[in-house]
Amino acid sequence: MTTIPEFYTNKNIFLTGATGFIGKVIIEKLLRCCPNVKAIYCLIRPKKGQTAEERLKKILDQKLFENVEKNMPDFQEKVRAIHGDIMEEGLALFDSDKEMLLNTIDIVFHSAASVRFEEPLRLAMEMNCLGVRRMxxxxxxxxxxxxxxxxxxxxxxxxxxYIEETIYPPPIEPQKIIDILEWMSDEMLDLVTPKLLGNLPNTYTYTKNLAEHLLITEAEGMPVAIVRPSIVSAAWREPIPGWVDNFNGPSSLYIATGKGFLRSMVGDSTAVADLVPLDLPVNTIISVGWYTATEKPREPLVYHVTTGSQNPFTWGEIENMVGNYFKRYPLDACYRRPKVRVFTPNSFLHDCWVLVSHLIPAYMVDMGYMIMGKKPRIVNLYTKLHKTMGSLKYFTSHEWKWTYNNMAMLSSKMSPEDQKVFYLDCHAIHWPTYMENSCLGTKTFILKEDLNGLPAARAHLRKLRNIRYMFNTMLLVILWRLLIARSNLARNSWYFIMSLVFKFVRFFKITSTISQK
Known part of the structure; x- marks a missing residue:
């Protein structure tokens, strides 16, 4: 078999989702490791007054492509924007573009999708399911x-x-849902959505399930393969350790924890968090393209890109590492100090913590903003955070087992050199180092914070710590005086404790004066 770079020599690639998290790195990896690829055509729709070409140019000018540019200064000439939209019939392609693509494309990578968990069913079906049909x-x-x-x-x-590398029967035939979309209003569809989802947690997983079945049914005779990554998070080794560019997945929780907003979240700290670094699914997608084209399997194969069954890492370990790392490398202008333990298994206890640690402080701060003539914003921020927490609760409270036979087979077919360049093995991930890079990546790549500002951020964190100690002390004194110190015994105990405190302070003040002399 040819090596992967040899296979992609003079190949024309068509890519959807080029503006997304995975799509950008597919482009980068192909250009850097398969430099003789002929062209990469990216389906991009105009957005916010920008043409498809302008959106692509903005992506290619990012720091992400610095290493590619060093070895291939003219790399942007190989990446071409194709005006289109996955949600339109015929992909909204111009006739000239369609004819050119049908005559030149060798490999298709379809990574475009709506990744919002709570997307309305109509929009999720249009993007995730009907998009597959149009492709x-x-x-x-x-x-x-x-x-x-x-x-x-x-x-x-x-x-x-327990999930195997197979296409399971869908909860309902995709065409039946597609037919419903034709006549049912949005209000009616919203009412029946929970019933349609059944025991699937959201419209994202539901429509992805239907899309797999639709693909296998309608792409009969086509050289098709399916790649299933779990929770895609920051890069492990490539293109830059810790690189991440969006708030999806765990990144939003990292930031909420680092800024001190997140104090409690429903979840099982002992459950395995199936994070998969970005470079593993990207390597798998490119490798599967090579294997599917060269070996021509008799039937579509499914590849699981997950870590939980091979290199387990729990939510409890994540919360501990994130809290501690953001104390060492604090984010700028933190709201409160990061809390190390945030997962609460009991829903009632979580609701109590939300009231005490989220909502009451949020309303107090917003009241302060209003007194100062500023726009209140903390309550609105918590509303968004609670919505995100609700979407992720299912995944932080459960764990799964996946099979990896096809991934093992794929790796065995690769040459030793390809196994190094397009690495698929997650056993070598050292989670503490990876999480440290992820936290730093969140700070530098998403929030655009300069690491030179760490001394000021640490000073701010110390200030927040002192404020918290003062507040807790004052609260303790008030509670003692109002609720406890009504008896002579309590009053005498209070005076005795305060006298000891004054003597302790006086002793150290005298000792300090003597040492200075």
Whole structure:
């Protein structure tokens, strides 16, 4: 078999989701490790007054592509924007572009999707399910197609605890849901959505489940494969350790913890958190494209890109590391000091903590903002945070087992050099180092904070610590005086304790004066 870089020599790639987290790094990895690829065509829709070409140029000018530019100064000429939209019939392609693509494309990577868990069902179906149908309809006519790689999710069957590398029967035929969309109003659809979801937690996993079945049914005869990553998080080794550019997944929780907003969240600290570093699914997608085209499997294969069953890492370990790392490398302008333990298994206890640690302080701070003539914002921020927490609760309270036979087979077919360049093995991940890089990546790449500002951030954290000690002391004194110190015994105990405190302070003041002399 040819090596992966040799296979991609002079190949034309079509990529959806090029503006997304995974899509950007697919482009970067192909250009850096398969430099003789002929062209990468990216389906991009105009947005916010920017053309498809302008959006692509903005991506390629990012720091992400610095290493590529060093070895290939003209790399941007190989990446071309194709005006289109996954939510429109025929992908909204111009006739000239469509004809060119059907005559030139060798490999298709379909990674475009709506990753919002609570997306309305109509929009999630349009993007995640009907988008697959439109892709199949277009590229079934492609004359040179060697591989069509669909990026799904490991949670497309999360209603099962043990998930194999197979396409499970869908909860309902996709076409029946598509038919419902034709006549049912948004209000009616919102009412029936919980019933349709059944034991799947949200519209994202539901539509991804339907999309897999739709793909296998309608892409019959096409060289199709499915890649299922779990919770995709910051890069491990490439392109930059800790690189991340969005608030999806765990990044929003890291920031909320680091800023001191998140004090409690429903979850099982002993459950395995199936984080998968970004570079592993990217390497898998590219490798699966090579294997599908060269080996031509008789039926579509499914590949699980997860870590939980091979290199387990719990939510409790994550919360401990994130809290401690953000004390060492604090974020700028923290709201409160990071709390190390945030996961609460009991829902009632969590609600109590939310009231005491989230809502009451939020309303107090917003009241202060209003007194100073500023716009209140903390309560609104907590509203968004609680919505995110609610979306993630299912995944922080459960754990799953996946099979890896196809991944093992794929790795065995790769040459030793390809195994190094397109590494797939998660056993070598050292989670403490990875989490430290992830926290720093969140600070530098998402929040755009300069590491030179760490001394000021640490001073601010010390200030918050002193404020907390003063507040707790005052609260203790008030409670003692109001609730306890009504009897002579309590009053005498209070005077005795305060006298000891004054003697202690006086002793150290005298000792300090003598030592100075």
């Amino acid at each position: 199949v309809q277009v590229f079934k006519q492609c004359k040179r197609l060697e591989a069509f790689i669909h990026v799904s999710t490991a949670y497309s069957n999360c209603n099962k605890e």
